[in-house]
Amino acid sequence: MAIYSFWIFDRHCNCIFDREWTLKTNPSSGTTNSKLNEDTAKLLYGMIFSLRSISQKLGSLDSFNEIRTIATAKYRAHILCTASGLWFVLLSDLKQEDLSQVLRYLYSEIYVKTVVYNWLSPVDFAETANEKRGQGFRKIRNRQFLLAVEQFLGPMVN
Amino acid sequence: MKQKIINPSTSVNTATHPGSTGYDYTMGPQQTLPDLPVSSGTIAASGTNGGSSTAASAHTSLPSVYNGSLHPHAHNQHVSLAAFAFLFQELISQARNASKSVSEIEMRLHRNGYHIGIRLLELLNFRSSVSPGFGSTSSSRAFFSKTSINSSSNTLALNNALTTTQDEPSLAQGISHMKRRDLKPVEILQFIHSTVWTYLFGRVSDDLVKSSERDNEYMLVDSAPMLSQFISSTNVQCDFFVCGIIEGILDSASFPCNVTIHSVPEPNFQQRAVFVVRFEQQVLEREALRA
Amino acid sequence: MSASTNSVPNSSTGSKKSLKAFSDDIWKNKTAKINAELFTLTYGSIVSQLCTDYERDFVKVNNQLFLMGYNIGMRLIEDFLARTALPRCESLAKTSEVVSKCAFKIFLNVTPQVGNWSSSQDAFSLFLDENPLSDFVELPMDAAKELWYSNILCGVLKGALEMVQMDCDVFFTSDVLKGDQTTELRVKLNRVLKDEIPAGED
Numbered sequence: 001m002a003i004y005s006f007w008i009f010d011r012h013c014n015c016i017f018d019r020e021w022t023l024k025t026n027p028s029s030g031t032t033n034s035k036l037n038e039d040t041a042k043l044l045y046g047m048i049f050s051l052r053s054i055s056q057k058l059g060s061l062d063s064f065n066e067i068r069t070i071a072t073a074k075y076r077a078h079i080l081c082t083a084s085g086l087w088f089v090l091l092s093d094l095k096q097e098d099l100s101q102v103l104r105y106l107y108s109e110i111y112v113k114t115v116v117y118n119w120l121s122p123v124d125f126a127e128t129a130n131e132k133r134g135q136g137f138r139k140i141r142n143r144q145f146l147l148a149v150e151q152f153l154g155p156m157v158n
Numbered sequence: 159m160k161q162k163i164i165n166p167s168t169s170v171n172t173a174t175h176p177g178s179t180g181y182d183y184t185m186g187p188q189q190t191l192p193d194l195p196v197s198s199g200t201i202a203a204s205g206t207n208g209g210s211s212t213a214a215s216a217h218t219s220l221p222s223v224y225n226g227s228l229h230p231h232a233h234n235q236h237v238s239l240a241a242f243a244f245l246f247q248e249l250i251s252q253a254r255n256a257s258k259s260v261s262e263i264e265m266r267l268h269r270n271g272y273h274i275g276i277r278l279l280e281l282l283n284f285r286s287s288v289s290p291g292f293g294s295t296s297s298s299r300a301f302f303s304k305t306s307i308n309s310s311s312n313t314l315a316l317n318n319a320l321t322t323t324q325d326e327p328s329l330a331q332g333i334s335h336m337k338r339r340d341l342k343p344v345e346i347l348q349f350i351h352s353t354v355w356t357y358l359f360g361r362v363s364d365d366l367v368k369s370s371e372r373d374n375e376y377m378l379v380d381s382a383p384m385l386s387q388f389i390s391s392t393n394v395q396c397d398f399f400v401c402g403i404i405e406g407i408l409d410s411a412s413f414p415c416n417v418t419i420h421s422v423p424e425p426n427f428q429q430r431a432v433f434v435v436r437f438e439q440q441v442l443e444r445e446a447l448r449a
Numbered sequence: 450m451s452a453s454t455n456s457v458p459n460s461s462t463g464s465k466k467s468l469k470a471f472s473d474d475i476w477k478n479k480t481a482k483i484n485a486e487l488f489t490l491t492y493g494s495i496v497s498q499l500c501t502d503y504e505r506d507f508v509k510v511n512n513q514l515f516l517m518g519y520n521i522g523m524r525l526i527e528d529f530l531a532r533t534a535l536p537r538c539e540s541l542a543k544t545s546e547v548v549s550k551c552a553f554k555i556f557l558n559v560t561p562q563v564g565n566w567s568s569s570q571d572a573f574s575l576f577l578d579e580n581p582l583s584d585f586v587e588l589p590m591d592a593a594k595e596l597w598y599s600n601i602l603c604g605v606l607k608g609a610l611e612m613v614q615m616d617c618d619v620f621f622t623s624d625v626l627k628g629d630q631t632t633e634l635r636v637k638l639n640r641v642l643k644d645e646i647p648a649g650e651d
Contacts, residue, residue, distance in 0.1 A: 011612075013647045045647070066536070082530050083537045084612045085644060108531035116527045117240075117388035119247035123524050134647035234558050234581050236482035240528050241556040245488065245601075248517040249495050256502060270494040277490065358487055384483070 003099075003156045004075060004091040006149065007044060008111070011085030012126040014136035015041035019149060021157045044089065045134070048079055068100065078103060086111075102156075110152060114145040121145070243388050250389070250396055263394050268402040275406020282353055287337040339411070343437060343445065344368075346411050347376055350404060358403070359384045374437040378404070381427040395419050397431055404433060414438045468546060472554040475532060480555055489584045496598060507595035514597070518604020525556070526609040537613055541638050544615065545573045548606070548636075557581050565633070572637035574622070580632055588626050597621045599632070606636060614642040 008017040018037050052067045059065030070077040076096055080088040080103035088103045088111075115121045125131075125138040140146075253266040340346040347366055355363040359380075369375035386396040401417040408415050415437045422432050496514070503509040529535075529552055538544040545563045553559050559581060565574035582599045597603075603619040610617045618637040623629035 012645055049647070082527070083535065084526050084530055085614075086527075104531075104534070112528050112531045113388065116524045117243055117247075119251060119389065123527065133645050234485045234579060234584075237485045237488045237558055237581055238476075238556045239481035239483045240525070242483045242488050242491070244521040244525055245491060245495070248521055248601075249491065251520070252495065252498070252517065266498075270491070270498060273494050273497070274487075274490045358484060360484070 002093040002095075002158050003153060004093070006091075006106070006153055007041060007087075007089040008140070009041075009045055009087040009089070010125055010136075012124075012132040012136055013045060013049075013134035014125060014131070014138070015045065016125045016136075016138065017140045017145075017149075019153075042134070044077070044091075045087075048077070048087065048089065052079075052081070069098070080104065080107060082107065102153075106149070106152070110145065110148045114148055115140060115142055118142060118144065239384075242385075246385055246396075246399075247389070249399070250394070254394070260394055264398040267396060267398040268405070271399040271402020271404075272406040272409075273402075275403040275408075276410045277406075278354065278357070278403070279407045279410045282349075282357055283337055283339075284333075286353060287335070288332040289334060341448070343376070343413060343441060346408060346413055347378070347435065350407060351378060354404075354407060355380075358400075369434075372436075374439065374442050376435045376437075378433040378435065379430070380433070381424070381430045383429055383431045386431075387429060395421065397433075401433060404435065408435070413441055415441070468550050469560075471533075472551040475551075475555050476558060479532060485558070485581050486584070489581055489586075492582050492601070493586065496596075500592065500596075505591060507592055511595070511597050511600045514600040515604040515607070518601035518606075519608040520604075521601070522605040522608020522610075523612055525605060526612040529555070529609065541570060541573070544610070545575075545636070549575055552609070561634070565635075567637075572635065575634040575636065577632040577634060583626055586626060593627055597624060598626050599624065602634060606634075610636075611642075614644065616640050616642055 004022045005018065005020040007015060007019075010016045015038070018041055020037060020040075047070065048067065051070060055067045056065055066081055067079055069079065071094065074094075075091050076094055078090040078092065078096070078099040080100065082088075086107070088106055090099050090103060092099060116123060121140070121142045122138075125140070126136045127138070131138070249270060250263070250267065253263045253270075257263040257266060340349055350363075351366040352362045355361065363378050364381045365377075365379035367377045367379065369377060383397050383400070385400060389396050397419045401419050405415060405417040408417070415435055417436070418434050420432045420434060422430050424430050495517075496510070499510045499513055500507070503513070532555065533551060535547060535551070538547055549561045549563050553561055553575075559577070559579045561575040561577045563573055564576060566572070577599075580599055582602065586598060588596060588598060592598075597620075600621065603621060606619045607617060610619075616639045618635075618639060620635055621633065622635050623631055623633045625632050
């Protein structure tokens with residue numbers, strides 16, 4: 001069982017959270033290479049965005065055809081898209097067939113409880129119009145959220 | 159209806175009283191809104207949308223607050239904690255936006271709670287005076303008729319009560335004698351520890367302790383405060399709202415006091431809160447005279 | 450509350466039962482609950498505080514309640530979607546059902562009646578026979594004319610629907626607190642918003 005990374009994109013096409021466990025630049029300080037992650041986030045978003053619009057075009061108009069997983073030779077991406085436009089994405093090794101329950105838990109028990117219920121945390125991370133459409137840079141900084149994600153996903157990392 | 163003692167807000171009499179515009183002591187307080195239809199049948203609703211209301215004469219008498227039953231089961235008993243949490247957060251934001259300092263925010267929350275507290279003392283005392291069996295007998299089942307659709311637990315037993323809506327007995331009929339007023343500080347605190355806490359949070363508080371240092375001081379302990387559980391990393395004590403509720407109840411019971419909250423985390427209960435009730439000196443003096 | 454019965458236009462009756470059972474199950478088994486009276490009283494203290502703060506300028510109070518509701522709606526929708534896992538609705542008729550039978554049910558444990566559809570099917574009303582916000586409320590004389598006591602609900606719906614890309618106008622047209630026969634909340638769909646796409650993609 002191995003999870004490589006976890007990403008959240010908001011309705012403004014911005015990556016509002018990323019955590020990559022495989023990048024270990026400096027384990028003692030816990031910092032990851034943020035510039036590299038930013039590019040990866042854009043590519044990941046682009047891949048899901050394209051495949052998602054194709055899969056929706058392939059389905060009939062009135063039926064609901066949401067993309068769930070994408071597999072490559074190296075990894076599998078697990079995707080949860082909510083009706084409100086949030087995307088939760090987990091990258092794992094190929095042994096993970098289905099992580100939809102894990103994604104649901106991340107959404108309903110962690111994101112909702114620590115971000116949505118927390119009046120100190122924003123729910124819209126684009127503060128101005130310039131930060132929409134993938135131009136944003138703000139992330140979830142909420143300590144409770146970071147802690148809960150680490151506690152929940154940490155054991156699944158390897 | 160049978161003869162009625164004057165018990166405002168407790169009867170569920172839906173009949174209207176022709177020509178009653180002033181206060182009628184045999185009826186209790188009446189709805190006083192200016193544009194309410196005065197009596198059923200004769201005068202059609204004059205409201206903004208009183209289009210085709212002549213036929214629906216049965217509906218022209220609107221229920222007033224005084225017709226609502228005080229029975230806890232006569233209304234929706236629960237809403238989701240989520241709905242409350244969202245509302246509570248807006249209450250806090252509102253207080254925050256209108257305040258310049260942390261203590262001012264807390265004072266506003268306290269005041270919001272206080273206004274709830276002063277309303278609760280009478281209501282809860284009244285309810286705990288109702289004899290335990292009342293409401294389960296066939297004659298008073300109609301109490302539940304409004305909610306039997308919603309309240310899952312009662313649905314089976316009360317389905318047949320759906321048809322009866324008129325002769326709902328007053329809750330006051332279930333009271334043989336009113337519960338005595340609490341006179342000692344310990345009594346009223348126990349009332350808060352058990353009755354009030356159960357009413358608000360569905361369980362009794364975790365502890366009620368008397369301070370060993372000051373004899374006017376008592377402590378109510380809540381290991382996991384319900385209302386502020388989703389609020390984190392803030393220097394504002396949002397449970398000042400609950401302090402306000404407690405103080406409102408104690409004040410209206412003639413126990414003037416000051417209630418504050420202190421966060422005392424324990425390993426298993428990070429949000430453990432201690433509510434400190436500090437009675438004014440006059441309460442102790444009165445207590446000394448009574449003894 | 451008034452016992453008005455409003456005829457509901459048949460809108461996709463097929464899923465009616467299942468949606469109700471679905472919501473009942475969520476309410477019964479998957480929802481943490483709290484005393485409805487505490488909720489009512491807390492809302493009451495918010496409204497009365499606003500009336501004081503705005504020196505009984507009830508138009509301002511209405512606006513502020515709406516704004517508070519809007520903020521709530523933006524968040525509440527996530528909680529709603531997390532618990533129901535519902536996809537976007539394909540029609541406004543479906544939306545009206547989900548709002549009344551599911552959203553109102555699992556948050557407030559009431560189910561307003563849907564009715565009064567506009568001829569172009571772009572607006573409907575919710576009739577609140579029960580309203581947990583206003584139990585035991587009587588408006589003071591000076592407020593009866595202008596104050597929409599439960600206006601926060603409009604804001605909540607507005608905010609929540611906007612988050613699923615439905616731009617709506619939401620407002621009360623009548624309220625039993627004002628002496629009206631019913632409490633009617635109107636929802637009018639202006640347009641369905643498009644999902645944002647990254648800059649440079651269009």
